Amino acid sequence: MGEILRIENLRAGYGEAVVLPDLSLTLEAGQSLALLGRNGMGKTTLVNSIIGVTRRFGGKIILDGKDITALRPDQRALAGIGWVPQERNIFKSLTVTENLTAVATDGKWNVERVFQLFPRLAERRFNLGNQLSGGEQQMLALGRALVLNPKLLLLDEPLEGLAPIIVDELLAAFRRIIRDEKLSAILVEQNAQKILGVTDRAAILERGVIVHEAASSELRKQPEVLEGYLGVGKAKRT
Ligand SMILES: Nc1ncnc2c1ncn2[C@@H]1O[C@H](COP(=O)(O)OP(=O)(O)O)[C@@H](O)[C@H]1O
Ligand SMILES: [Mg+2]
Structure with missing residues (x-):
């Protein structure tokens, strides 16, 4: 290891x-x-x-x-190095899906797997970042870090x-x-x-x-x- x-x-x-x-x-x-x-x-x-x-x-x-x-x-x-800052960095004027695809790389973690991990985000996939609750924003920030693999x-x-x-x-x-x-x-x-x-x-x-x-x-x-x-x-x- x-x-x-x-x-x-x-x-x-x-x-x-x-x-x-x-x-x-x-x-x-x-x-x-x-x-x-x-x-x-x-x-x-x-x-x-x-x-x-x-x-x-x-x-x-x-x-x-x-x-x-x-x-x-x-x-x-x-x-x-993947990083989720204390202040949760997401693009507020992009949709949930766009936030993820904007940074996604090839690898184990892709947009679909993030949606499996957070069904709540999948339901909100067409919502803009600024329409999400604090918890959903945190999930999205984590998802963005994950799709960078x-x-x-x-x-x-x-x-x-x-x-x-x-x-x-x-x-x-x-x-x-x-x-x-x-x-x-x-x-x-x-x-x-x-x-x-x-x-x-x-x-x-x-x-x-x-x-x-x-x-x-x-x-x-x-x-x-x-x-x-x-x-x-x-x-x-x-
Ligand atoms: N940008 C900065 N410039 C100067 N001092 C800072 C800055 N950010 C944090 N500090 C100081 O560094 C120390 C540790 O802060 P920080 O690492 O944010 O602590 P924690 O994350 O454990 O709450 C504190 O004394 C804080 O005042
Ligand atoms: Mg701190």
């Missing part, structure tokens, strides 16, 4: 500010990682560094054995602000994509318990540093660890 992602001593941030002082991480092909941490701890900055839109002060990023550190964001996307999928807080029934639909889709189809993925979440049932491993970020790494199944059984780092249980979410 081998490693799909290897980050070595990454030092990155914005302008003069270093957000990630010295971060190392590996992910095996076919595995998924829950990236956890409270607000402002550097989760998005790590995702942004993998896609190549932060300032890098040092370190290396290797995707599937290829050093992508010097590549631009568009070149990294072509190299196989990435080697590694990055999802930044995909469940944020969505109704419980939609969250359950998305979690079921993640299970299919990650567990059944074995797509390598990093899922950023603040809501740890939900995502730990879907991912293989978990890493907790605190002030840009990975302070805890474990199998997701282990971490699920350690509410005191989650409580300590994430403040879950005490409704401390902001």
